[in-house]
Amino acid sequence: MHSLLLMALSLPSWQDEQPFLVTGLALGGVYALSGVGMIVLYRTTGVLNLSFGAVGAFGALIAWQLINHSGMNQWLAYLICVLFAGAVTLAYGMIFGPPLARRDPLVKTTATLGLTLILLGVMDLLWTSSGGASRSITLPTDNHGFLIGQVQVTTTDVIALAVGVVLTVVTTVFLRFTKLGTAMRAMANDREITATLGVPVRRVEAAAWFGCGILSGIAGILLADLVALDATTLTFLVISSLAAALIARLSSVVVTFIAAIVVGVVDAMVTPITSLTNYRDMTPFVLAAVALLILNRRRVLSLSRQGF
Amino acid sequence: MIEVSGLTVRFGGVTSLDGMEVTFEAGTCGLIGPNGAGKTTFFNVLSGFVRPAAGTVRAFGDDLLSMAHFRRARWGVRRTFQTEQAIEELSVYENVAMVHEHSRLRAATRREDVLGAISLVGLESVAYARVGTLGSGERRLVEVARAIVGKPRLVLLDEPAAGLPDEETAHLGQIIRGIPEHTGAMVILVDHDMSLVSGCCSRTAVLDFGKMIASGPTAEVLRDERVVRAYLGTEALA
Amino acid sequence: METAQAPQNVPSASPPAAPPRVERDLLIRGAVITVLIAAVLIVLPQVLSLYYIDAMTQVAVYAVVALGLGVLVGRVGLVSLGQAAVLAIGAWVAARLLFGTGLPYELVLLASGVITMLLGTLVGLPALRMRGLYLALITLMLAGAITVVLSSINFPNGGTGFAGYNGSQVHIPPLRRPSIAQTDPAYFRYSVIVGVVMFLLVLVHVRTRPGRAWAAIRQSEPAALAAGINTTAYKLWAFALASFITGVAGGVLAGAVKYLYAFDFQTQDSITLLAVVLMGGAYSMWGAIVAALLMQLLPAILNNVGLSPDWLTIIFGIGVLQVLTTAPRGIVDQVPRDLGRLARRIGILGRRSPTREEAAR
Numbered sequence: 001m002h003s004l005l006l007m008a009l010s011l012p013s014w015q016d017e018q019p020f021l022v023t024g025l026a027l028g029g030v031y032a033l034s035g036v037g038m039i040v041l042y043r044t045t046g047v048l049n050l051s052f053g054a055v056g057a058f059g060a061l062i063a064w065q066l067i068n069h070s071g072m073n074q075w076l077a078y079l080i081c082v083l084f085a086g087a088v089t090l091a092y093g094m095i096f097g098p099p100l101a102r103r104d105p106l107v108k109t110t111a112t113l114g115l116t117l118i119l120l121g122v123m124d125l126l127w128t129s130s131g132g133a134s135r136s137i138t139l140p141t142d143n144h145g146f147l148i149g150q151v152q153v154t155t156t157d158v159i160a161l162a163v164g165v166v167l168t169v170v171t172t173v174f175l176r177f178t179k180l181g182t183a184m185r186a187m188a189n190d191r192e193i194t195a196t197l198g199v200p201v202r203r204v205e206a207a208a209w210f211g212c213g214i215l216s217g218i219a220g221i222l223l224a225d226l227v228a229l230d231a232t233t234l235t236f237l238v239i240s241s242l243a244a245a246l247i248a249r250l251s252s253v254v255v256t257f258i259a260a261i262v263v264g265v266v267d268a269m270v271t272p273i274t275s276l277t278n279y280r281d282m283t284p285f286v287l288a289a290v291a292l293l294i295l296n297r298r299r300v301l302s303l304s305r306q307g308f
Numbered sequence: 309m310i311e312v313s314g315l316t317v318r319f320g321g322v323t324s325l326d327g328m329e330v331t332f333e334a335g336t337c338g339l340i341g342p343n344g345a346g347k348t349t350f351f352n353v354l355s356g357f358v359r360p361a362a363g364t365v366r367a368f369g370d371d372l373l374s375m376a377h378f379r380r381a382r383w384g385v386r387r388t389f390q391t392e393q394a395i396e397e398l399s400v401y402e403n404v405a406m407v408h409e410h411s412r413l414r415a416a417t418r419r420e421d422v423l424g425a426i427s428l429v430g431l432e433s434v435a436y437a438r439v440g441t442l443g444s445g446e447r448r449l450v451e452v453a454r455a456i457v458g459k460p461r462l463v464l465l466d467e468p469a470a471g472l473p474d475e476e477t478a479h480l481g482q483i484i485r486g487i488p489e490h491t492g493a494m495v496i497l498v499d500h501d502m503s504l505v506s507g508c509c510s511r512t513a514v515l516d517f518g519k520m521i522a523s524g525p526t527a528e529v530l531r532d533e534r535v536v537r538a539y540l541g542t543e544a545l546a
Numbered sequence: 547m548e549t550a551q552a553p554q555n556v557p558s559a560s561p562p563a564a565p566p567r568v569e570r571d572l573l574i575r576g577a578v579i580t581v582l583i584a585a586v587l588i589v590l591p592q593v594l595s596l597y598y599i600d601a602m603t604q605v606a607v608y609a610v611v612a613l614g615l616g617v618l619v620g621r622v623g624l625v626s627l628g629q630a631a632v633l634a635i636g637a638w639v640a641a642r643l644l645f646g647t648g649l650p651y652e653l654v655l656l657a658s659g660v661i662t663m664l665l666g667t668l669v670g671l672p673a674l675r676m677r678g679l680y681l682a683l684i685t686l687m688l689a690g691a692i693t694v695v696l697s698s699i700n701f702p703n704g705g706t707g708f709a710g711y712n713g714s715q716v717h718i719p720p721l722r723r724p725s726i727a728q729t730d731p732a733y734f735r736y737s738v739i740v741g742v743v744m745f746l747l748v749l750v751h752v753r754t755r756p757g758r759a760w761a762a763i764r765q766s767e768p769a770a771l772a773a774g775i776n777t778t779a780y781k782l783w784a785f786a787l788a789s790f791i792t793g794v795a796g797g798v799l800a801g802a803v804k805y806l807y808a809f810d811f812q813t814q815d816s817i818t819l820l821a822v823v824l825m826g827g828a829y830s831m832w833g834a835i836v837a838a839l840l841m842q843l844l845p846a847i848l849n850n851v852g853l854s855p856d857w858l859t860i861i862f863g864i865g866v867l868q869v870l871t872t873a874p875r876g877i878v879d880q881v882p883r884d885l886g887r888l889a890r891r892i893g894i895l896g897r898r899s900p901t902r903e904e905a906a907r
């Protein structure tokens with residue numbers, strides 16, 4: 001009772017919440033981008049790419065290195081980051097996709113944890129965090145912006161939300177109306193049958209892997225700017241997008257978008273509430289856990305063998 | 309005796325069993341029909357994996373559908389699956405004992421029952437071998453032993469002979485024929501091997517598109533023109 | 547059923563379902579393991595430096611944690627990505643009890659095991675409706691949530707109140723150890739003995755009814771149900787057992803490190819744990835020991851020779867991929883097989899020119 005009262009008393013005013021709403025929407029946009037990328041890959045290949053965050057972090061660190069130590073043009077460095085992320089993800093998909101193709105999604109997903117660990121190890125080796133050297137990526141769009149009421153909104157915030165929205169719309173349209181999109185949706189149901197229908201399964205999968213990688217690169221840069229350029233932080237931010245994807249039961253692109261925005265906004269808006277601020281990072285976990293428990297009430301039985 | 313009435317199962321828009329009406333008498337009964345006719349779905353209803361949209365199943369007077377699935381096995385419904393289910397890392401003995409562990413019998417009695425089931429399928433020489441070291445025919449027999457250990461009342465065999473060479477099928481047929489006599493259980497046999505079905509089953513029922521299209525003495529059913537058309541294809545008529 | 551059909555060559559002594567030869571093998575194996583444990587208890591503290599004794603204490607702790615995850619992954623086929631969080635709960639409970647009560651250490655271990663078990667089962671209860679991928683992901687989520695909570699309320703350090711946390715950084719008393727195991731070598735022996743007890747507890751489960759039920763569930767849930775196994779109860783049982791031994795391990799860890807900090811328990815640890823358990827071999831109890839050596843002894847060695855432990859993270863990543871693509875049974879299965887192959891090859895080389903007799907054979 002006492003703590004409830006305390007909570008109510010310390011609720012911030014709407015005025016105070018506004019900047020956090022902006023941050024939340026921007027983060028939500030990036031989570032949506034990541035979530036949609038993961039879902040499209042999952043629907044096509046059965047792999048839930050848990051290395052999404054690590055690949056993005058690696059790309060962002062490369063970009064940072066190029067900008068700060070080689071004096072490269074910022075945009076070129078970001079392009080390299082995105083292409084690197086695409087290439088690594090594609091390479092992983094081409095090497096480990098085929099031998100694991102017939103395995104359970106659980107096995108395929110666990111395998112991406114292998115890639116995550118490799119990337120984490122290499123990042124910690126190359127960009128040690130000892131010595132307290134903090135790195136950051138500052139997009140030029142951080143300095144442009146405008147006021148809504150009294151709230152400062154940067155162009156980066158707008159871009160972050162916009163990529164989320166645009167990607168969600170484009171993906172939805174793409175899956176529904178293009179030939180490649182139809183092929184991807186068909187493969188979600190049955191890889192073998194789709195192959196016999198004349199769909200170039202390997203090429204469609206490659207497209208999905210590469211696309212997912214590109215998105216992880218974009219998300220990596222945006223999150224490095226919005227949150228922090230730190231290997232572990234960025235790697236495990238994937239959990240927020242994963243939560244959104246899970247709330248959408250790994251199938252609906254639109255639900256993923258909505259869930260991602262909710263995760264981002266709730267997380268950010270809890271920040272100024274003093275009694276809860278320490279627990280704000282639980283947002284994705286709690287939302288996803290509750291959603292999973294509610295959505296998965298039906299028991300599903302399958303005859304396949306469990307585990308590895 | 310198993311009385312099935314009005315049994316209907318739908319998956320989304322597909323009606324897999326459509327008001328199935330049939331009565332299986334004691335002894336060994338065949339259940340045949342083309343692929344996708346609903347035979348395995350029917351077994352899944354009996355084992356409790358699929359909840360029907362409508363209909364009842366009375367087994368020896370008990371309402372089967374109201375029992376929790378794992379309790380049905382303890383009540384006496386046993387089955388084999390189309391995919392191999394014998395557990396490789398356990399011995400034949402352990403595989404069979406597992407099914408019989410939940411009865412309230414004395415350990416010595418349980419042990420005798422398990423060994424009895426193993427010798428009934430002719431695996432006594434490998435009773436303590438790991439299933440992983442056995443061939444596929446022997447593994448099939450392990451599953452049959454699991455289905456008949458203890459006091460089963462209804463044994464469901466789902467394509468037990470699929471993929472077996474002829475002589476192993478013949479051996480399996482002998483075992484199946486012996487089940488009612490040795491255990492007192494009734495058997496429902498689903499298989500595509502007509503010589504196995506006609507060799508084991510005095511009566512046979514035929515499913516097609518979720519409906520019973522014939523049932524009666526096996527020889528008569530297999531001559532029925534509708535059955536031949538539905539099941540064996542038109543060229544068989546020629 | 548006719549009971550007279552029981553074959554003659556089977557001994558009539560009822561419970562153990564194995565012929566005498568297997569029993570003799572078990573006896574030999576038991577003797578070898580006893581000698582091995584004795585060697586670890588007596589010889590290792592003599593020959594190792596304090597640095598490596600500490601590392602081996604961690605190995606003893608993590609072997610139990612890995613065993614718990616091995617039960618879930620290898621025996622039942624349930625993948626948990628949250629075992630490091632369960633370990634943290636065990637350590638938290640133990641620390642709270644050690645500061646707050648004067649209970650003997652063994653009782654503290656038992657209590658932290660039981661409380662962790664209750665919490666783990668509570669969490670597992672709804673999660674058990676899920677399978678495969680979803681279960682793994684929800685454990686990842688829950689572990690993340692637990693990590694956040696722990697880093698907010700902190701580990702007890704002698705303060706008052708429910709959390710037992712004292713914000714001041716000046717006077718932090720160390721966690722106490724059992725009176726019989728105050729020194730590091732003594733505490734190492736103590737951890738090994740606790741570990742052995744936990745291994746025996748799991749062995750008893752694996753070799754009896756729950757073990758067979760778990761094997762059936764892993765093979766296929768419908769088939770297990772059709773065999774009359776209450777799959778929900780047995781899965782919950784596995785969760786409870788794994789949480790219990792992991793909670794006990796947390797209690798041992800508390801006394802081993804003496805000071806506990808939230809940042810010692812990261813989400814990444816749960817992933818590394820799954821990686822080493824898969825590499826070691828989730829299907830065998832030896833795999834748990836290999837996993838613990840990989841996770842705790844190797845970093846200590848690398849540290850000692852001045853190499854970054856980040857190399858290990860990379861190796862574990864490669865290890866996971868290798869295990870999942872080519873050797874699903876892990877190191878404990880693969881290495882003996884590879885050695886056997888190597889030995890055969892050397893044997894062939896050694897016998898380049900077989901004698902006439904040998905050739906005739």
